[in-house]
Amino acid sequence: MAEQGEDTGKTAADEGGTPLKRVLGTRLLILFVIGDILGTGIYATTGKVAGKVGGALWLPFLIGFVVALLTAASYAELVGKYPRAAGAALYTQRAFRMPFLTFVVAFMVVCSGLSSASAAALAFGGDYLAAFVDLPLTLVAVLFVAALAALNLRGVSESVKTNVVLTLVEVSGLLVIIGIGAYAVLTGGGDPSRLTQLETSGDTSTAVLTGLMGATALGFFAFVGFEDSVNMAEETRNPARAFPRALFIGVAVTGTVYVLVALVSSLLVDPGTLERSSGPLLEVVKAGGVAFPPQLFALIALFAVTNSALINLMMASRLCYGMANEGILPTALGRVLPGRRTPVTGIVFVSLLAVGLVATGEIAGLGDTTSFLLLCVFALVNVTVLVLRRDRVAHPHFRAPTALPVLGAVTALALASPLAERGADVYVRAGVLLLIGIALWFLNRLGMRLRAR
Numbered sequence: 001m002a003e004q005g006e007d008t009g010k011t012a013a014d015e016g017g018t019p020l021k022r023v024l025g026t027r028l029l030i031l032f033v034i035g036d037i038l039g040t041g042i043y044a045t046t047g048k049v050a051g052k053v054g055g056a057l058w059l060p061f062l063i064g065f066v067v068a069l070l071t072a073a074s075y076a077e078l079v080g081k082y083p084r085a086a087g088a089a090l091y092t093q094r095a096f097r098m099p100f101l102t103f104v105v106a107f108m109v110v111c112s113g114l115s116s117a118s119a120a121a122l123a124f125g126g127d128y129l130a131a132f133v134d135l136p137l138t139l140v141a142v143l144f145v146a147a148l149a150a151l152n153l154r155g156v157s158e159s160v161k162t163n164v165v166l167t168l169v170e171v172s173g174l175l176v177i178i179g180i181g182a183y184a185v186l187t188g189g190g191d192p193s194r195l196t197q198l199e200t201s202g203d204t205s206t207a208v209l210t211g212l213m214g215a216t217a218l219g220f221f222a223f224v225g226f227e228d229s230v231n232m233a234e235e236t237r238n239p240a241r242a243f244p245r246a247l248f249i250g251v252a253v254t255g256t257v258y259v260l261v262a263l264v265s266s267l268l269v270d271p272g273t274l275e276r277s278s279g280p281l282l283e284v285v286k287a288g289g290v291a292f293p294p295q296l297f298a299l300i301a302l303f304a305v306t307n308s309a310l311i312n313l314m315m316a317s318r319l320c321y322g323m324a325n326e327g328i329l330p331t332a333l334g335r336v337l338p339g340r341r342t343p344v345t346g347i348v349f350v351s352l353l354a355v356g357l358v359a360t361g362e363i364a365g366l367g368d369t370t371s372f373l374l375l376c377v378f379a380l381v382n383v384t385v386l387v388l389r390r391d392r393v394a395h396p397h398f399r400a401p402t403a404l405p406v407l408g409a410v411t412a413l414a415l416a417s418p419l420a421e422r423g424a425d426v427y428v429r430a431g432v433l434l435l436i437g438i439a440l441w442f443l444n445r446l447g448m449r450l451r452a453r
Contacts (some may be wrong), residue, residue, distance in 0.1 A: 026242040028164065032311075033229045033250030035167030039308030040120040040221025042174065042258055043281055044130075045300050045367050046265055051275030054199025058262040060215040061222065065255030067415065068223040070408030071378045072251045073400035074385040076244035079230040080397030081388070083239035085228045089323055094385040099328065100441060104324045107437030112373040113228060113316040114350060115429075116221070117364055118357035119366035120309035121145050124302055127279040127362070131298035141358040143255035148310050149351040152317060153342055162310065170304035173297060174257050177281055180288035181264030182225050189289055190267035197272070201421070213414065214421030217375065221367040222258055222336035224374050225308070226251055227381075231252070234322075244398040278363065313350055320346035328446055361429070368426045375416035375432075382409035 050057045078091045091108035093099070118141070125140030151162060184190040200211025226247055233239045261281070265274060268287045274280045285297045321343035324334030337344040357366065382405040414420070 017186045019387065021111070022313070025237055026245055029232070029236060029242050029246040030249050031164050031167050031443045032232070033246050034171070034225050034253055035164070035307050036225035036228050036315075037223060037250060037254040038167065038170050038174070038257075039225075039304045039349040040116065040123050040363075041224070041308075041367065042261060043127075043170075043218075043304050044119070044278065044363055045218060045221055046262065047274035047277050047280035047283075048364050049215050049219045049262075050266065050271040050280070052200065052218065053213055054271045055194030055197035055266045056199075057266040057271070057274075058195065058259050059198070060212065060219040061255075062259045063212075063216045064220040064223050065251070066157045067216075067220065067260065067408070067411045068226065068251050068255065069248075070404050070411060071382060072226055072247045073404040074408055075227055075230055075384050076247045076398045077386070077400045078381070079233055080240040081237070081391070081393050083233040083243075084322060087227065087228075087319060087322070088377050088384075089319070089328065089389065091381060091384045093328070094391065095384040103323075103328050103441045103444075104434065104437055106319065106328060107433070107440065108373045108377055109227075110316050110319055110439075111353075111433045112224070112370045112377070113312040113319070114354045115266055115361070115373070116224060116368045117145070117148075117309040117312035117316070118354050119221075119224045119360060119363050119370065120312070121358050122361070122363050122366070123278075123305045128282070128298045128301040128305070131282075131295050132272070138359060142355050144306075144309065145313070145351055145354045145358065148306075148313050149347055150402050151310065151346065152314050152351075153337065153344060154340060166303050166307035166310070169300055171257075171283070171305055173300035173304060174261055176258045176292060176297065177238070177264050177284055180290050180292070181260070181267060181286065183290055183337045184264070184268055184288060187289070191270075192267060194266050195263065210419055210421050213419055216294060217371055218368055220375065220415065221371045223251070224370055225311065225443050227374065227378070228311060232315075232318065233420070238243055240394070240395055240397045247275060293416040298413070306390070312348070313354065316350040317343050317346035320349060327412040328444075330447065348425040365423065365425050365429065368422055369429045369433075371420065371432055372416055379409050379412040379416065380410065 011059035044355065049060055053060060082090055082094065084090050088109055089102050092105045093102040097301045121144045122137065124144050125135065125137040129135065198208065198212070200208050218281045229246065230243065233243070236242055251405065265280065265284050271285050273283055277283050279298070282294055282297060283299065285294055286290055320329055324330040324331050333346050333349060335342065336342065385405045386401065386402070423438070
């Protein structure tokens with residue numbers, strides 16, 4: 001029997017259910033984290049960020065990089081201590097022992113993944129696909145979600161291997177952008193003076209600050225995803241060792257790539273053109289002076305948004321599975337497909353929710369909603385890591401310097417606050433999702449009481 005305050009490392013499935021396969025090593029996990037972060041954000045919303053700050057497009061991505069690193073440190077410590085599939089909700093429950101708060105956190109994380117996947121589905125059916133064929137946007141997005149659900153049902157090994165292939169493709173697309181920028185610099189092309197132009201909605205210092213915060217909050221959508229990887233803890237070999245390395249390397253690689261891509265985009269294309277385009281990086285390819293086929297780059301972009309949607313749907317279903325095993329969600333969501341050993345009911349559930357978001361949202365609004373929900377969760381996770389310092393576990397794990405979660409909580413709260421300029425639709429959408437979560441909570445509690453009687 002474990003001593004009080006210690007963690008045995010066993011999952012609910014280990015106690016009698018069907019366990020998930022531990023198939024992920026450190027290298028595959030690093031590629032998984034990189035693939036989870038790269039994708040829709042940088043390919044679809046770069047222009048909207050440029051519209052908020054002008055030519056200094058790289059600055060919001062640099063700030064977002066720092067904020068992501070701070071929170072990644074907290075996740076690295078927590079997943080090492082508690083290698084379970086439930087992620088932020090598990091940490092919240094252990095720290096505060098408040099089931100209602102735990103459920104709200106779990107629901108916010110699930111919805112953030114679904115809004116991100118839905119944004120990717122809409123991006124797939126938009127201008128990048130229009131380079132080849134003109135089809136109804138919503139229909140394409142719904143069929144896209146259904147196809148990814150089928151792949152998810154086949155198994156984590158198939159899904160992760162597909163993720164590796166798509167990750168390599170989408171990285172190649174961003175390297176093409178960086179290469180075009182290098183060529184422009186060497187040949188004297190572009191307009192370097194734009195890189196220092198900070199243009200916000202006002203000229204006062206307050207307006208500049210809030211405008212920069214709003215751009216950073218929107219740009220942070222490009223960094224979300226690394227937190228999803230902790231929900232693969234039960235399918236990772238030696239997670240206490242693998243996750244810190246994978247998280248830091250993954251965030252560092254993607255952050256560096258993002259800043260370089262932002263620099264190149266601003267160097268070659270004026271902010272107004274970027275803002276008006278739903279395929280801003282395609283504009284960079286066209287303006288680069290390099291004979292790179294635009295349709296080939298559009299194909300790469302389609303692979304990129306596919307990867308984002310695949311991983312977000314995969315992680316949302318694993319989170320539902322983990323919450324069901326913790327007794328927070330209905331036990332039906334923890335049902336595993338016997339042959340494939342994949343969380344079948346969780347996959348079906350999150351796919352249906354994603355279809356609903358596709359039918360009612362648009363790319364920029366869904367992306368900003370994703371960022372807002374996760375920034376709220378990140379603020380709580382950074383507090384949680386400090387609270388749980390009193391909880392000892394028997395195995396060694398990474399420990400973040402105390403200053404990092406403190407700074408992480410402060411910066412996440414600032415970017416989630418009204419100080420960061422964002423549309424009212426983001427708050428409305430997040431509020432509706434939260435009300436749905438509260439309704440589900442009470443229905444679940446009522447069901448538990450009826451079963452107990």
